[in-house]
Amino acid sequence: MCRLSVNNVKRLRVLCLLPSAVCAQPLGLEDGADFRSKEGRFRLELAGRLHADAAIFDDDNTPLEDGTNVRRARLGAALTLFRDLTLKYQYEFVDDGRVLDASLTYEGWDPLEIKIGRFREPLSLEELTSSNNITFMERALPNEFARGYNTGIAISTYGSNWGAAGGVFGDRVVKDVFGAGDEDLSVTGRFTYAPLHEDQTLAHLGFSASWREVDEGGGVRFATDPESAVADANLVSTGSIRDVEQFYVGGLEAAFIKGSVSIQGEYIHTALDREGDLEGLDFSGGYAYVIWFVTGEARPYSVKRGTFGRIEPNRATGAFELALRYSVLDLNDGPITGGTEGNATLGVNWYYRRNLRLMTNLIHAETDSEGGNEDVNILQFRAQLNF
Numbered sequence: 344m345c346r347l348s349v350n351n352v353k354r355l356r357v358l359c360l361l362p363s364a365v366c367a368q369p370l371g372l373e374d375g376a377d378f379r380s381k382e383g384r385f386r387l388e389l390a391g392r393l394h395a396d397a398a399i400f401d402d403d404n405t406p407l408e409d410g411t412n413v414r415r416a417r418l419g420a421a422l423t424l425f426r427d428l429t430l431k432y433q434y435e436f437v438d439d440g441r442v443l444d445a446s447l448t449y450e451g452w453d454p455l456e457i458k459i460g461r462f463r464e465p466l467s468l469e470e471l472t473s474s475n476n477i478t479f480m481e482r483a484l485p486n487e488f489a490r491g492y493n494t495g496i497a498i499s500t501y502g503s504n505w506g507a508a509g510g511v512f513g514d515r516v517v518k519d520v521f522g523a524g525d526e527d528l529s530v531t532g533r534f535t536y537a538p539l540h541e542d543q544t545l546a547h548l549g550f551s552a553s554w555r556e557v558d559e560g561g562g563v564r565f566a567t568d569p570e571s572a573v574a575d576a577n578l579v580s581t582g583s584i585r586d587v588e589q590f591y592v593g594g595l596e597a598a599f600i601k602g603s604v605s606i607q608g609e610y611i612h613t614a615l616d617r618e619g620d621l622e623g624l625d626f627s628g629g630y631a632y633v634i635w636f637v638t639g640e641a642r643p644y645s646v647k648r649g650t651f652g653r654i655e656p657n658r659a660t661g662a663f664e665l666a667l668r669y670s671v672l673d674l675n676d677g678p679i680t681g682g683t684e685g686n687a688t689l690g691v692n693w694y695y696r697r698n699l700r701l702m703t704n705l706i707h708a709e710t711d712s713e714g715g716n717e718d719v720n721i722l723q724f725r726a727q728l729n730f
Contacts, residue, residue, distance in 0.1 A: 376388070376389040377389075383426065384424075384425055384426055385423065385424060385425075386421075386422070386423040387420065387421075387422050387423075388420065388421045388422075388423075389418075389419075389420050390418075390419050390420070390421075390729070390730060391417055391418040391419065391729065391730055392415055392416075392417050392474070392475055392727070392728070392729035392730075393413070393415065393416050393417075393727070393728045393729070394413070394414040394415040394416075394474070394725055394726075394727050395411070395412075395413055395414070395725065395726045395727075396411060396412055396413075396414045396480065396572060396573055396723060396724065396725050397410070397411040397573070397723065397724045397725075398410065398411075398571050398573035398574065398721060398722065398723035398724075399721070399722045399723070400571075400574065400719065400720070400721055401719065401720035401721075402719055403715075403716075403717045403718045403719055404715040404716075404717055405576050405578060405715075405717060405719075406576070407569075407574050407575075407576060407719065407721075408575070409573075410573050411573070412572060412573050413437055414437070414480075414572050414725070415435065415437060415474060416435070416436040416437050417433055417434065417435050417436065417443065418433070418434055418436075419431065419432060419433030419434065419444065420432055427449060427450050427451035428447070428448070428449055428450075428451075429447070429448045429450070430446075430447055431444055431445070431446050431447075431448065431460075431462075432444065432445050433445075442461065443461075443492055444460075444461060444462055444463075444492065445460050445461045446458055446459065446460030446461060446462045447459050447460055454500050454501050454502070454647075455498065455499075455500050456498070456499045456500065457496070457497075457498055458496070458497050458498075458499070458510075459495075459496045459497075460494065461492055461493070461494045462492060462493075462497070463491055463492055464489075464490055464491070464492075464493050464495075464497075464510065464512055464529070464531040464553065465497065465499070465508035465509065465510065465531055465532060465533035465551065466489050466490070466531050466533060466551045466552075466553055466592065466594065467486065467488075467489040467533075467551060467594050467596070467609060467611065468535075468547075468549055468596040468598065468607070468609060468649070468650065469482045469483060469486055469489075469607075469609060469630075470482065470486055470489035470491060471533075471648070471649070471650050472650045472651050473650075473652075473653075475653065475727065475729045476650075476651055476652055476653055476654070478607075478632065478634055478664070478666050478668075478690060478692070479570070479632075479666065479668060479688055479690050479702075479704055480570075480571075480572075480690075480702050480704045480723060480725050481568075481570040481571060481572060481704075482570075483570065483609070483628075483630035483632075483668065483670035483686075484567055484570065484628050484630065484670040484671065484672035484684060484686060485609065485610075485611040485627070485628025485629055485630060485670065485671075485672055486567075487565050487566070487567040487628070487672065488565070488592050488594075488611045488613050488626075488628065489592075489594075489611070490529075490553075490555075493512040493513075493529065494512060494513060495510050495511050495512030495513060495529075496510055496511060497509060497510025497511075498510065501646060501647040502646075503646070504536065504537045504538065504540055504646060505534070505535060505536045505537065505646070506534070506535045506646060506647055506648060506649045507532070507533070507534045507535075508532065508533050509530075509531065509532030509533070510530075510531060510532070511528070511529070511530050512528070512529045512530075512531060513527070513528055513529070527555060527556050527557050527558055528555070528556040529553055529554065529555040529556065530553065530554050531551070531552070531553035531554075532551065532552060532553075533549060533550070533551035533552075533649070534549065534550050534551075535547065535548065535549040535596075535646075535649030536548045536549070537644070537646055537649075540644070540646060543600065543601070543602050543603075543641040544600060544601055544602075545598065545599065545600040545605075545644050546598075546599050547596070547597060547598040547599070547644070547649070548596070548597055549594075549595070549596040549597070549649055550593075550594070550595055550596070551592075551593070551594045551596070552591070552592065552593045552594070553591070553592040553593075554589065554590075554591055555589060555590050555591075555592070556588075556589050557587045557588060557589055557590065562583055562584045562585035562586060562587045563581075563583075563584050563587050563590065563615065564580070564581055564582065564583050564584065565580070565581045565613070565626060565674055565681065566579065566580030566581065566674075566681070567579065567580075567672065567684075569684070569686060569706065569708040569719055569721060570670070570686055570688065570704075570706055570708070570721075571704075571706065571721050571723055573723060574721070578682070578684055578708065578710045578712070578717050578719070579672060579674050579681050579682035579683065579684045579710055579712055580674070580681050580682070581626070581674050581679050581681035582679075582681065584615065584617075584624065584679060586617050586618040586619070586621055587615050587616070587617055587618075588616045588617060588618050589615075589616050590613060590614060590615040590616065591613070591614045592611065592612070592613050593611070593612050594609055594610065594611040594612070595609065595610045596608070596609040596610075597609075598651075600641060600642055600644070602639075602641055603635060603636040603637075603638075603639050603640060603641060604633070604634065604635050604636075605633070605634045605641075605642050606631070606632070606633050606634075607631070607632055607634075608629065608630060608631035608632070609629060609630060610627070610628075610629040611627065611628055611629065612625065612626075612627045613625070613626045613627065622677050622678075624676045624677055624679055625676050626672075626673060626674050626675075626676060626681075627672075627673050628670070628671055628672035628673060629670070629671060630668060630669065630670035630671070631668070631669060631670075632666055632667060632668035632669070632688075633666070633667055634664060634665070634666045635664070635665050635666075636654075636662060636663070636664050637663040637664070637665060638656070638657055638658060638660075638661075638662045638663050639657055640654055640655065640656065640657055640662045640664075640694075642654065643655070653697055653698075654694050654697065655697050656694050656695075656696065656697065661693055661694050661695040661696065662692075662693070662694040663691075663692070663693055663694075664690070664691070664692040664693075664694070665689075665690070665691060666688075666689070666690035666691075666692070667687075667688070667689055667690070668686075668687070668688045668690070669685070669686070669687050669688075670685070670686050670688075671683070671684065671685045671686075672684050680712065680713045681712065682710050682711060682712025682713065683710065683711050683712070684708060684709070684710040684711075684712075684717075685708070685709050685710075686706055686707065686708045686709075687706070687707045688704055688705065688706045688707075689704070689705045690702065690703065690704050690705075691703045698728065698729050698730055699727070699728055700725075700727040701724075701725070701726055701727070702724065702725040702727065703722075703723070703724050704721070704722075704723050704724075704725075705720075705721070705722055706719075706720070706721040706722075706723070707719070707720055707721075708720075708721065
């Protein structure tokens with residue numbers, strides 16, 4: 344049995360009155376609940392996040408309604424057994440609810456890690472960076488090519504300045520377009536290299552690639568909102584492209600950090616092979632942004648994961664961040680005229696605590712598509728809490 348008491352509102356101390364297997368643990372509300380056995384052989388971590396958005400639109404041809412929504416509402420747990428085996432589960436309550444992450448990871452052969460279940464495919468720096476830690480409210484336009492969570496098995500490893508991961512996945516990448524069918528096999532991998540990694544100084548390079556089989560007679564669709572989840576519309580879309588046999592995704596990524604200033608960018612290319620004599624198709628997109636922490640913080644980096652982590656404010660008043668991004672997506676090729684879109688975004692973030700952030704994004708989006716050229720301005724806000 345455990346007795347809970349609150350210590351000066353911000354700290355929670357759990358005094359576990361169990362046998363010697365469990366010791367008293369001081370728990371930070373900012374870090375979620377973290378229970379560990381005295382010998383460290385067993386560990387239970389509980390976590391969650393809530394992202395609430397509001398947006399105002401100055402629309403053009405496509406109607407975009409001002410409004411609010413809950414972007415993410417998640418709860419999850421990670422249970423570690425005998426130090427090496429971790430069972431992770433995460434549930435998303437938004438959009439009728441769904442399981443995001445349900446995976447089993449074995450780390451007993453360090454530096455090798457084996458993971459099986461449902462988790463993110465190793466593709467794209469921004470996709471793999473947690474939504475709690477991305478700089479802007481939404482990932483950039485070319486993130487449409489990164490498929491995110493799928494079911495499969497992956498192996499990863501790392502060294503002092505590099506990391507690598509690869510896996511085989513089976514999921515229906517077209518299920519929302521053409522309904523149920525055979526699962527589509529995919530093979531995805533990513534390699535990252537940090538030739539410069541010192542205190543508050545980083546140079547990061549990465550490459551990722553994915554091959555995806557498509558069920559016979561199936562197809563794909565690429566479409567994205569204007570980097571606003573409140574916008575219930577896609578300004579560019581390929582529509583349903585049928586008779587796709589397979590497609591390839593390749594991405595290049597780079598980042599540089601010098602103290603409180605950092606630069607990051609990616610380019611992602613997608614090539615579709617179609618059945619019979621149908622011509623193949625190529626789509627692409629990219630982004631680049633620059634960040635400045637006015638209060639002097641630097642983005643933390645994990646060599647093992649090749650991703651950026653949570654900001655730790657330097658002072659009691661929190662951390663202030665200014666960011667500027669430009670992203671582009673081209674969905675035109677051959678008979679497919681999905682349109683092109685370019686977005687310029689100014690971001691202002693206040694990290695009041697390491698687990699509480701307020702965000703503001705001002706977006707100017709321009710498109711050129713068959714549906715009509717768009718010239719849209721968006722002002723949006725987010726209150727973000729994670730524990």
